[in-house]
Amino acid sequence: MKSRLHLSIYCFLISCFSIQAQDFINIKGQVVDQETKEPLAFATINLAGRSRGAVSNFLGEFNFNISNSSENDTLIISMLGYKTYKLAINRIPNPSNLTITMLEDIVMLNELVVSDKELTAKEIVEKVIENIPNNYPTRPYLLNGFTRAHKMECDQYVSLYEANFDLYGRGYNSKSKVGYPEKIYLNEMRASNKVDQYMVQPLESNRNPFVALGHINDVLLKSFSLNISRNTYHLENYTTLNDRLVYVIITGKDHGPMRPNNRMYIDVDTYALIKVDYEIDTPEGEDWNPALYKGSTIGLTKDSLSFKVKRVAKSVQFEEQNGLYILKYTNWFMSGIIFNSESKEDLCDWGAQFEMMFSNVILDNVERPSKKRLLKPKGRTDPKVIPYNETFWKNYDLITEFPLNEQIEAGLSKEIDLETQFRERAKKGE
Incomplete structure (x- = not known):
């Protein structure tokens, strides 16, 4: 999402801050478009089967903590217009420095068979x-x-x-x-x-x-x-x-x-x-x-x-x-x-x-x-x-x-x- 202002001076709800507590795994990073490398705002990041997670900010950044007991869970990143991204927590080498690249999933109008396709x-x-x-x-x-x-x-x-x-x-x-x-x-x-x-x-x-x-x-x-x-x-x-x-x-x-x-x-x-x-x-x-x-x-x-x-x-x-x-x-x-x-x-x-x-x-x-x-x-x-x-x-x-x-x-x-x-x-x- 582009803006002529320097958005980096604005800090949003989900933003970068390191937690030193031993009871948590810090999941921090940025969600970007695979082709353009531009940050993706409002991507949903959570664990499989759980509703709570993070939402990326205008710079595509997210930051949240999970319990150490969740290390065997799967991280799921979903966003409208992109294919869902899945990654096992225990296979992430550095969970506090992630770059998630999302592949666009746009379906062209002429490729679909939709029952109400004739609707305006x-x-x-x-x-x-x-x-x-x-x-x-x-x-x-x-x-x-x-x-x-x-x-x-x-x-x-x-x-x-x-x-x-x-x-x-x-x-x-x-x-x-x-x-x-x-x-x-x-x-x-x-x-x-x-x-x-x-x-x-x-x-x-x-x-x-x-x-x-x-x-x-x-x-x-x-x-x-x-x-x-x-x-x-x-x-x-x-x-x-x-x-x-x-x-x-x-x-x-x-x-x-x-x-x-x-x-x-x-x-x-x-x-x-x-x-x-x-x-x-x-x-x-x-x-x-x-x-x-x-x-x-x-x-x-x-x-x-x-x-x-x-x-x-x-x-x-x-x-x-x-x-x-x-x-x-x-x-x-x-x-x-x-x-x-x-x-x-x-x-x-x-x-x-x-x-x-x-x-x-x-x-x-x-x-x-x-x-x-x-x-x-x-x-x-x-x-x-x-x-x-x-x-x-x-x-x-x-x-x-x-x-x-x-x-x-x-x-x-x-x-x-x-x-x-x-x-x-x-x-x-x-």
Whole structure:
């Protein structure tokens, strides 16, 4: 995935950090295209027969730990459009320095015999909407999730937020308020102190990672890619996922000076939307500020500083479990440039990323969590702060498997270590 920005300064949920504990085998590396050698984002890396694993970041990097008892297991790397890669753990000479090369698996349209081959791309999308009650939970469900959100300005990380939470939904066929169709119940959280940088408007106004969740799920809201009245559709080709045939449909609509790149991946047999990748980049020589573009002056922050949005990207992935597709991973990423609105001089980059991974779904006899833990939506303000449970975070399996990137930790710990910051933020109740 290409970008004119130096993406290497941005660190994502699954990133490089070595664990010295003897109880684990560190599995770390990069997933690349076999022909082009370009990194592959959002590849799924896990062990055979297990649902938990890693998802490669925008640079194709992944990093997670497994127990020593798993040395006889098989590592499986799967990604839409590529042949599944399998490798025995005990045959890997250096599991902390892997390069996984994936072979493309694109099936041309004229090579297939598909029962509904005569359907147009729009008709396929209409069938996705029609089959939502068959493919997604229609009764109350409960998902446990982990989120990590971080922001950067001028090569300096300015904030970090992590939380373990429960997501309660009424079902995909229920009528819900757009924006907050699911309720968030906070279990544990921790946050760094805020670094006194510029804090341009996008970073100030997007403090709450759960707000992004409320707008990102196309299937639940029947929005974005599934907004038939506003989109155009084109069937690009077919691909496979775990040996199952998948439609690849390009979605487009007018975004003013921005040009969208939106792909939908739809199971041929079930018409389930299993993945959406959405990306918009500023064309060469153009700048885009969503606030100023609409004629507002909200983009102005401190003194004569303003911002440009250069890239917006999102990814939503579902995982099939017992015949239903369950939300597995979401990502929302923005980046741009801080500039002087008077001199028009570019100063430095800014970026923000919100990632969530879900596990432990409950679909039967679901009980709504206690209202005491309910996170009431407060627009874009900071989410609720609760006491810092150091013991929980020390033993939390996802933190063990997906340790915080050392660049983020070092960047935020220049004056005060992160553990002290977590305690201080909790005491302040900010």
